[in-house]
Amino acid sequence: MYIRQITSSRNEKVKRWRKLGTRKGREEYGSILIEGEHLLEEAFTAGWTIHAVLVSEEGQEVLRRFQGIRDVPVYSLPTAVFAQLVDTQSPQGIAAEVAVPRASEYRPSGSARLLLLDAIQDPGNLGAIMRTAEAAGVEEVWLGSGTVDPYNPKVVRSAMGSLFRLRLRRVHLKRAIPELKRKGFTIVSTEPRAEQAHFAVTYPKRTAVLLGNEGRGVSEELAKLADLRVRIPMPGKAESLNVSVTAGILLFEMVRQVWETEKGVC
Structure with a gap:
C-alpha cells in the first residue's frame, strides 16, 4: 500500500477535506468526511465508494486491518493538520472521504x-x-x-x-x-x-x-x-x-x- 505524504495545511486536498466540514462543502463535492476505524469499516462493508483515506502520523497502524482498501489513495498528514479536519477532541488517527449515494426513485415493497x-x-x-x-x-x-x-x-x-x-x-x-x-x-x-x-x-x-x-x-x-x-x-x-x-x-x-x-x- 502506497501512502502519499501531505505536509502542509495549504495543500489543495486538505482545503477540500476542510470544506467537507460544512454542509455547503458536502453538497458541492457530493461526499462526506467520516472519522474512526468503526465508521470506515461500516462504510466499506455497506459498499459506499471511498475516495481517500487519511491517517495521522500515529494512525498508520490501523491501516493493516483494512485489506479491502488497497486501491484507495491513502494520505498521511501531520497530527496537527489531521486534527484540524476532524470533529472529535480525541481523534482516532484515521478518516476517509466517502461519496454520498444518490437517491433513486422510491419503489415501496408490499410491506413498507x-x-x-x-x-x-x-x-x-x-x-x-x-x-x-x-x-x-x-x-x-x-x-x-x-x-x-x-x-x-x-x-x-x-x-x-x-x-x-x-x-x-x-x-x-x-x-x-x-x-x-x-x-x-x-x-x-x-x-x-x-x-x-x-x-x-x-x-x-x-x-x-x-x-x-x-x-x-x-x-x-x-x-x-x-x-x-x-x-x-x-x-x-x-x-x-x-x-x-x-x-x-x-x-x-x-x-x-x-x-x-x-x-x-x-
Whole structure:
C-alpha cells in the first residue's frame, strides 16, 4: 500500500477535506468526511465508494486491518493538520472521504415502513432516530424542511453506522405525503390529546410515521394530512418524550404487531 505524504495545511486536498466540514462543502463535492476505524469499516462493508483515506502520523497502524482498501489513495498528514479536519477532541488517527449515494426513485415493497421527519434539529436526535429506524426495519427516512443535515459529523457519529445502510431522502413533506397516500400508505402522527393510544391501533402494512420538531412537534399544516393520530400514554409527570424515544416506541410497536401476526417471523 502506497501512502502519499501531505505536509502542509495549504495543500489543495486538505482545503477540500476542510470544506467537507460544512454542509455547503458536502453538497458541492457530493461526499462526506467520516472519522474512526468503526465508521470506515461500516462504510466499506455497506459498499459506499471511498475516495481517500487519511491517517495521522500515529494512525498508520490501523491501516493493516483494512485489506479491502488497497486501491484507495491513502494520505498521511501531520497530527496537527489531521486534527484540524476532524470533529472529535480525541481523534482516532484515521478518516476517509466517502461519496454520498444518490437517491433513486422510491419503489415501496408490499410491506413498507417509512419515517417522515419534520424539522428535527438536534444532530444527536437525528442520529439516534436513524439507528432506531434501521433496527426496526424502516425502508427509508424522509427528511423534511428544517431537518438537520444527515451528514453533519455529529449525526454520522450518533447513527453509529446506520447511516450507511439506511436510504435517506430530502423531500417537501407537504407534497410528499399526498403522493405516499396515493401509493397506499397510511400516515400516522402523534398527538398528546389523541383518543387512541399507540398500542390500540392496528398499523397497515404500508405505514409512514410522521415525527416533528423537538420543541413544537409536527406542524399543524402537516398534522392535518395524517390519517391517524395516536398518543403515547404517560402515567408519570413528564410532559413529553424525546423525539428519538417516541420514534422507538412507535416503530417497535409495529415490529411487535408483525411479530405476533407472523408467529415470530419479523
